[in-house]
Amino acid sequence: xxxxxxDEVDESEQRLARKYELWSEMPEGxxxxxxxxxxxxxLAEVVGVLPFxxxxxxxxxYARKQMLIAKVQDEVGHxxxxxxxxxxxxxxxxxxxxxFVEGRTNLLNIFHYGFDSWEELGPAALLMNSSAxxxxxxxxxxxxxxxxxxxxxxxxxxxxxxxxxxxMTHQTMVYGTAEQRQRAxxxxxxxxxxxLAYFGPPDSDTYRxxxxxxxxxxxxxxxxxxxxxxxxxxxxxxxxxxxVDPQLARFDDERQEWDYASPDWVETKRIIKEGGPRYExxxxxxxxxxxxNATYRDVALKAAV
Amino acid sequence: MRRGGDADxxxxxxxxxxxxxxxxxxxxxxxxxxxxxxxxxxxxxxTRREDCTLLWVAQRAAxxxxxxxxxxxxxxxxxxxxxxxAFPGRHRRARMKAAAxxxxxxxx
Numbered sequence: 312x313x314x315x316x317x318d319e320v321d322e323s324e325q326r327l328a329r330k331y332e333l334w335s336e337m338p339e340g341x342x343x344x345x346x347x348x349x350x351x352x353x354l355a356e357v358v359g360v361l362p363f364x365x366x367x368x369x370x371x372x373y374a375r376k377q378m379l380i381a382k383v384q385d386e387v388g389h390x391x392x393x394x395x396x397x398x399x400x401x402x403x404x405x406x407x408x409x410x411f412v413e414g415r416t417n418l419l420n421i422f423h424y425g426f427d428s429w430e431e432l433g434p435a436a437l438l439m440n441s442s443a444x445x446x447x448x449x450x451x452x453x454x455x456x457x458x459x460x461x462x463x464x465x466x467x468x469x470x471x472x473x474x475x476x477x478x479m480t481h482q483t484m485v486y487g488t489a490e491q492r493q494r495a496x497x498x499x500x501x502x503x504x505x506x507l508a509y510f511g512p513p514d515s516d517t518y519r520x521x522x523x524x525x526x527x528x529x530x531x532x533x534x535x536x537x538x539x540x541x542x543x544x545x546x547x548x549x550x551x552x553x554x555v556d557p558q559l560a561r562f563d564d565e566r567q568e569w570d571y572a573s574p575d576w577v578e579t580k581r582i583i584k585e586g587g588p589r590y591e592x593x594x595x596x597x598x599x600x601x602x603x604n605a606t607y608r609d610v611a612l613k614a615a616v
Numbered sequence: 617m618r619r620g621g622d623a624d625x626x627x628x629x630x631x632x633x634x635x636x637x638x639x640x641x642x643x644x645x646x647x648x649x650x651x652x653x654x655x656x657x658x659x660x661x662x663t664r665r666e667d668c669t670l671l672w673v674a675q676r677a678a679x680x681x682x683x684x685x686x687x688x689x690x691x692x693x694x695x696x697x698x699x700x701x702a703f704p705g706r707h708r709r710a711r712m713k714a715a716a717x718x719x720x721x722x723x724x
Contacts (some may be wrong), residue, residue, distance in 0.1 A: 334683060381664075388661040395625075395645050403649075461644060467665045610651030613622060 327527045330454050335397050341526050345455045346400035350407045350526050351416075353394040358411070358418060359439075360386035361593045362425045366432060385468040388522050392461045399457065405601075410501065414596040420579050421502075421509045423587025430487065430494035433479030434553070435502045440473040442506050445540040454527035469537075476545065484552040492552075499553050503560065508574035511538040541569040618683055620676035626654035627679065628662050633672040640670060650677065 322416060331337055331345075360383050367383065370376035394404040410416040426432050447462050447469065483495045511533040523529040531539075545560055555561075560571040586594075620683075628643045643662045648654035654673045663671060681692060693700050 334681075336684075384660070385664060388664065389647065391657075391661050392644055395647065398647070399625075399645070457644070464643065464662065471665065611653075614649040 313352065324523065327452055327530065329453060329527070330456050334455050334515065338526070340522060341528075342400055344523055344526055344528055346397050346402040347511070348455075348523070349393045349396040349458055349461075350402050353390050353404065353407055354411055355419060355422060356386050356390035356393060357408075358597065359422050360390075361596060362589070363432070363436075366426065366429065369429065371429060371435050375479070382472050382475065387466070389465045390462060393458075396455075396457050396461055405567060408597060408601055411575055412594060412601060414594075417583045418590065418593075419506050419509055420582050420587070422593070423590045424505070425581050425589040425592070428494050428498075430483050430491050431498040431501075432586075433476050433481075433483055434495050434498040434548070436472065436476035436548070437480055438499070438502045438506045439477050440469055441544040441547070442509060442540050444473060445467050445536055445543060449530040449536060449539075452530050454610065458528075459480060477551070480551050480553075496553055498558065500556070504574045506540075506573060507537060507571055508576070508579040510534075510540070512576065537571075538569055546571075617680050617686060620679040620681055623675065623677045624649055625676040626651070626658065626673040627676055628658040629674070630658075630662060632666040632668055634667075634669060639656050639693040640672065644674065646673070 337345075362387075363379060364383050367376060367379050370379055374504075394407060398404055398409060405418075411418070426435060444466065445468050451459055451462050451466070453459055476504065480495060483491050487495070514532045514534045518524060518532050521529065524532075541560055541562075545555055545562075549555055558572055560569055563570050582590075624647050625645050626648055627645050629640050630643055631638050631640045638707075641680055643658075645662060646657040648673050651673065654675075655671065658673050659668075659671060688695065697703050
């Protein structure tokens, strides 16, 4: 893990001390960078929820179905809130979606997949929600205030998703058959490397000169966040009865940091660029709803003027 | 000051909890073609977990908003020092000091 020297801590605090509102004067490039980060999240929320929507009508009991619907609505709401932040900065939501549909924006690696079984949902969602929470808790200290306010609302709902995912995994591990428990175990082993990759490539020597980092829009480095996340989530899975193979992730007492199986970066890059197993399905789903709703959108926007 | 733009943007304000003394907070905005639909969008997006007791939306285009250049005019204590509680006290102390000085001069 990166440990900052004292003078670097000062620099890092200064980096995050100056905050901006929509109407503030911003350094060159800041506005575009803030719009990019908000629009990126808006898209991730809207596409990231699709694997869950297809399980609503297959949920095995009524309470689960209700919770799943609530989660889906929450995520779409997060999409709205972050899209508003981007729109105010000059990036309309139609463009965020059109850029995705027409292949100009890439999706993060974890959004290229779906779930093959009900038992996969719990562990996968638990890994995703916990990593989102770790990311958001850092971004909360970012410099663009409309975005940090949006995150404040989002974090409360993510906490519900986290507990729901934990409860689903618990149900499988305690009341499930051996075969179901095996599926949960496999889901953990499949999704852990994907989430490790989701935090981005290992820190380079130059990450502090990355404009996003300098602007304080990126708050912590990839490796810092990855370590924080492992510290938080690995004990949770162990407690749920999932076996964590030391080859996958293991805490090194001497170095006081996690060792983990390095994700397949070549494959991760390929998926982001060329699309993973479900990419085309999610893309065409968004394309179809954009087209289906075009008339209503036009009418509503004309009424507004 | 400036006029808010974007006729289809509505700013969202709410109060959470039962304390009527709690100020109404600005939460963010929604986009809508219609004021009532904007209210419903705000309800669905912003009041999902906390216990909301009051919800307002205001069309951004109808709002007048302060700008950084208004900061000077808005800061009362530094601009209008005679309105703050410390001012009468300071005024009184200055008066007493002047009286004491005058008395000292008269007696010497």
